[in-house]
Amino acid sequence: MAVESEHRASDSPHVACVWRGRASGFETMTSVATSTWELVFWEDRGVMHASVRGPETAASAVELAGDSESLGITFAHGTVMPHLPRLVDSAAESPHVTDRTFVLGGREWPIPDFDDAEALVARLVREGVISRDPLVDEVVWGGIARVGARSVQRRVAAATGLTQGAIRRIERAREAALLLGGGLAPLEVVHRLGYYDQPHLARSLQRFIGRTATRLQQGPGTMSLLYKTEPPAGS
Template sequence: MPEKKFLSVAVPNWEMVFTKGEHGVQVFARGPESHASEAEIPRDTEFFGIQFSLGTFMPNAALSRMADKAVSLPVEQDRRFFLCGEFWEIPSFENSEVFVNKLTSRGLLVSDSLVADVITRSGWTVSDRTVQRRMLRATGLQPGLFRQIERAKRAAELLTSGKSILDVVDAEGFSDQAHLTRSLRRFFGCTPKQILMTSGH
C-alpha cells in the first residue's frame, strides 16, 4: 500500500516532531519551509509536533541551515533524545509546555522581538544589515522571503474570507492577478480560484 501524502505549505516557523512507529521513537527538528511541497505520511505512525512561535530560536542551532530540511536527533532507548549537548526526556502532548519552559529557563530557547516588528511592519532603529542578520538567525529565512510568505498567507486569508481576487491583488500590493497566482502556487501549492472554491465562495 502506498504511503499517504499531504501538501506541506511554506511556513516561517520551525518545529520539533516526535514520532512512534515501526522504527521506534524518532525525533526531528524541522526548519522553516520556503515553498509548498508534497510530504508523505508514514503508515501506522503516531506523531505530534511543537511549533515554535515566530522569532523564537535556539542560539546553538543555525535555523538557516535547517530551511526545507528535517534533522534527525539521536534517541536513547525510545525515552530520551540528545539536544544542545545533553539528553532530554521525550515529551508527550500533555507535558510539552513543561518541556518548552525548561528550554526557556535554561536559556536554550530565546526570542527576538524584531521579528514581530517586521511582521507588523513597524519602524525599527537598527540598520537593514542588522535586520537581515537577526531575521536570518531567528527565522532561518532572509527578510525578503519571509515577507513574501507572510504576504501570501494574508492573501490566502482574505480569499478565504470572501474577498475577490482583484481586491486581494490591490490590498496586498501584487502587480497583477498573475503575480498573486504565482505567489500562492509557490508558497501554498494552489491558485486563488482553488482557495475560493474550497472556502465556498
C-alpha cells in the same frame, strides 16, 4: 487518506502555536511554505521520532504511508537554538528517541503533550538550549527597530535564515490561502494583501502553497497545517 489536525495559540513569547495531527492511509500531502521553524515529534508504525525543522521556502510534496500521529511546537520569529545552524529547507533529527524522551543539545528531555508543550520550552530556555531576539519578532510584525537597517537585516537572517522580504512573502501567501479558502474572491485578496494583480497572486500561491486560487476555493485537499499567524504573547 484521513488527516486530522488542530492547533492552539500559546502564551509563551517563544512559541507561535502548538499543533497535533493524525493521519491514516496512503496519500501525497502538500507541505506549504512556512517562515518559522519547529520542533516536531511523530510516531510512525510504533517508532517515535523527533526533529527540528527549519523554515520551508516553497511548497513541496510529502508521501504519507500508514498510520501516524504527530505533535509540533512552532516557534515565534526570533526564537533560535544557538547550537544548531539555521535549517532553511532542512531538518536535524534527534540522535536518540524513546517513547518518552528525546535528545537535543546533547541532553535528554521529556516528550511533551499537546497541553504542556510550554513547560518543555521553558526548561529549554532556562538551560540555554533556546534563546530569543525580540527585535526579530518585532520587525517581522511591522514594528520600528531602534537600530540601523543593516543591523536589523543581520539579526533577522541570523535568527531565521531568511530575509525580511522572504518572510513577508511567505506569510502573505499563507494569509491569501486562508482568505480564499474562506470564500473571498481572488481580486479582493489582491487588493487586501497588496499583490500587483491576479497573476502575481497566482504565482505566489503556486510557489508557497502549491495550489491555485480556484483549488483553494473548492477545497484544498490534503495539506499541512495552515493557520493564521499572529504576534506571539509578550511581543
